[in-house]
Amino acid sequence: MAKVAFIGLGNMGGPMATNLVQAGHDVTVFDLVEAALEQLRNAGASSAASAAQAAAGADYVISMLPAGRHVAGTYLGDDGLLATLDGSTTVLDCSTIDAATAREVGEAAANMGIGFMDAPVSGGVAAAAAGTLAFMCGGDAATFEKAKLILADMGKNIFHAGPAGSGQVAKACNNMLLAIHMIGTGEALEMGARNGLDPGVLSEIMLASSGRNWSLEVYNPYPGVMENAPASNDYKPGFMVDLMVKDLGLAMEIAEQSGVDNAMGQLARELYTAHQQAGNGQLDFSGILMRIQK
Numbered sequence: 245m246a247k248v249a250f251i252g253l254g255n256m257g258g259p260m261a262t263n264l265v266q267a268g269h270d271v272t273v274f275d276l277v278e279a280a281l282e283q284l285r286n287a288g289a290s291s292a293a294s295a296a297q298a299a300a301g302a303d304y305v306i307s308m309l310p311a312g313r314h315v316a317g318t319y320l321g322d323d324g325l326l327a328t329l330d331g332s333t334t335v336l337d338c339s340t341i342d343a344a345t346a347r348e349v350g351e352a353a354a355n356m357g358i359g360f361m362d363a364p365v366s367g368g369v370a371a372a373a374a375g376t377l378a379f380m381c382g383g384d385a386a387t388f389e390k391a392k393l394i395l396a397d398m399g400k401n402i403f404h405a406g407p408a409g410s411g412q413v414a415k416a417c418n419n420m421l422l423a424i425h426m427i428g429t430g431e432a433l434e435m436g437a438r439n440g441l442d443p444g445v446l447s448e449i450m451l452a453s454s455g456r457n458w459s460l461e462v463y464n465p466y467p468g469v470m471e472n473a474p475a476s477n478d479y480k481p482g483f484m485v486d487l488m489v490k491d492l493g494l495a496m497e498i499a500e501q502s503g504v505d506n507a508m509g510q511l512a513r514e515l516y517t518a519h520q521q522a523g524n525g526q527l528d529f530s531g532i533l534m535r536i537q538k
């Protein structure tokens with residue numbers, strides 16, 4: 245059993261913290277929203293009046309916050325969390341944020357002798373609740389060994405991607421590719437359908453051929469082909485377009501900073517942004533098919 249401070253109890257952090265309580269850890273939580281704290285108290289956690297109070301004496305500090313500015317604000321500066329911790333605490337930031345901020349926080353922690361990893365997740369709210377998230381970690385090997393012990397109670401695949409910031413880079417690479425193959429899958433299915441093919445039959449053909457990919461295999465964007473996919477449930481998320489646009493923005497920053505010509509990624513971002521601006525931000529990202537069909 246470990247003493248864990250968990251900061252940020254939203255759609256993802258709430259169920260992740262609950263899983264740590266259920267695994268028998270001594271969990272103290274902090275969020276800006278009282279209702280979120282109450283929910284975790286009901287699940288068996290203690291709550292604190294500040295992040296620093298939650299983190300006092302913790303073996304692990306875990307955060308699940310919206311964006312880089314929240315993570316920098318929580319950890320950096322004279323009144324940031326890092327200034328209150330020492331080498332006995334391992335810090336894991338599971339938020340999806342820009343790689344530059346993740347590296348900055350990771351380096352600040354290293355300079356203070358504190359083990360820190362960026363550990364963004366793949367898998368949405370359902371995977372957070374089921375404890376089946378994938379974690380992509382950036383930081384040193386010794387911290388990764390400690391991180392695995394606690395992340396295993398919230399997920400099933402835990403990868404060491406490389407040094408500080410690498411978890412965020414891995415996540416951005418994956419989601420950029422996901423956006424590209426979802427759009428390509430939608431275009432292929434629509435082209436087949438307009439030429440008289442049954443999208444289900446075409447899906448079977450492509451699944452047995454070289455067009456096979458994850459969107460086709462487990463998340464078919466064409467309504468009615470896959471009973472449990474968001475496409476067959478009015479594109480209820482799932483993984484929201486708003487979050488895909490956020491992740492594509494982070495991917496564009498990394499591509500620009502590293503001089504990568506990611507023409508397909510840029511186009512995917514443009515298409516998803518237009519789809520979002522058309523009022524579909526809260527729908528599942530596989531609903532990009534609706535744009536293709538127009």
Ligand code: NAD
Nearest residue numbers: 252253254255256257275276277308309310339340368369
């Ligand atoms: P959310 O908006 O539901 O939750 C964020 C929580 O952080 C809120 O409860 C908010 O009150 C709290 N918060 C904000 N600033 C704070 C601060 N300074 N101190 C303490 N608490 C603070 O967001 P979410 O859906 O849980 O996502 C969290 C992160 O996980 C994001 O980076 C997101 O991109 C990533 N993510 C989300 C999903 C998903 O499907 N929702 C999937 C993968 C990754």
